[in-house]
Amino acid sequence: MPELPEVETIVADLRPHLVGRTIVRAELPFPTIVRHPEPEVFVDSVAGMRINAVRRRGKFILMDLDHDLLLVVHLGMTGQLRLVDADAPIEKHTHAIFTLDGDSSSPSGGARHLLRQRGSEPSSFPARPSRQLRYRDPRRFGRLLLGTQESLLASKKMPRLGPEPIDPAFAPDELYRSLRKRHTSLKAVLLDQGAIAGVGNIYADESMHRARLRPDRMAAGLSRKSAQRLHESLRDSLLTAIRNRGSSVDTYRDAWGELGGQQEKLLVYGRAGEPCFTCGRPLKMIRLAGRSTVFCTKCQH
DNA sequence: TTAAATTCCTGTAAGC
DNA sequence: TGCTTACAGGAATTTA
Secondary structure (H helix, E strand, O other), rough: OOHHHHHHHHHHHHHHOOOOOEOOOOOOHHHHHHHEHHHHHHHHHHOOOOOEEEEEEEEEEEEEEEHHHEEEEEEOOOOOEEEEEEOHHHHHHHHEEEEEOOOOOOOOOHHHHHHHHHOOOOOOOOOOOOOOEEEOOOOOOOOOEEEEEEHHHOOOOOOOOOOOOOOOOOOOHHHHHEEEEEEEEEHHHOOOOOOOOOOOOHHHHHHHHHHOOOOOOOHHHHHHHOOOOOHHHHHHHHHHHHHHHOOOOOOOOOOOOOOHHHHHHHOOOOOOOOOOOOOEEEOEEEEEEEEEEEEEOOOOH
């Protein structure tokens, strides 16, 4: 499922292809995927808007449009955002389609028309179909939002998010202080988007294993030194996963529909019962914060 | 106020 | 083989 590294991969892939493009038309085969505003307003409002930036915040994909509008995409568990040629067959569970203006590297519109009139359009300029950004989500846990940044925050449509764990400004002591005030399991805090943005079940388990910390430990009981280790492990887990283009467990695919590479390198997630790579003892699975949680009873304390 | 439980949703895999 | 059932989980919402 898409967590910080997967969303970061998609955003980095999409950015050069979307920035500067204009959304010609939006269609919503499944309108309720849009949570704000009303679907008709959403469709009307994005049409004709230029995409000025593509960013990530936590697990959210943010697209800055004209007129201070912000198009927000959350992939939930099975959401996929793909860039395809407009004539590509529409896959099942496609809930939103954004048609983009043509490729600026080949003459389009008026320029193409002029060339054709003069009978001099080079054959090396194929009639490139316009492209579409498509949102597909079989389990429909994802959502789309539109509004000004200010209005989205004010209406509480966008949750308040904690610091970005891979931001160099995120200091070990900041993690220590936020853990200190939480009387719940370490796992629950790592999954809390208001505490740290972007961490989900995969990288919570991976980073606690790297830090040699039991997921069911009380967060408030962690020493400064342990918090420091967790801080480093979190960054390592996330940055390594970004380098490997994310983990394709379940249905995750990048913007081109390709698999990531990190799933083959996971230390504990999805490996319950298999031997720990460090000590060989079978990894244990428990349920914490409503999530399956895998760890090593010997290596993690 | 905070933490835990419940809910949404469908593809997949296990079990009969 | 074919059906039923349990399970996966992000986060909003509800309950404790």
